[in-house]
Amino acid sequence: MNRAGNPGNPRLQERIEVIDQTIDIMERHAASMSAAEDELIEEMRRWDREYKDEHLHSVPRSRKHVR
Numbered sequence: 001m002n003r004a005g006n007p008g009n010p011r012l013q014e015r016i017e018v019i020d021q022t023i024d025i026m027e028r029h030a031a032s033m034s035a036a037e038d039e040l041i042e043e044m045r046r047w048d049r050e051y052k053d054e055h056l057h058s059v060p061r062s063r064k065h066v067r
């Protein structure tokens with residue numbers, strides 16, 4: 001709604017409804033989303049650690065920390 005209380009752009013109203021529905025879904029499934037996020041972060045850390053182990057341990061020390 002615009003400031004006068006009249007309905008505004010109908011496409012904007014539809015987008016707001018979609019956003020509200022999405023937020024509702026996210027609130028209902030907050031625990032599973034949090035668990036999935038934690039799992040993803042752990043996988044990224046593991047990948048980063050393995051990548052660094054493979055690529056940085058064979059590099060001479062003087063070049064290891066130069067980016």
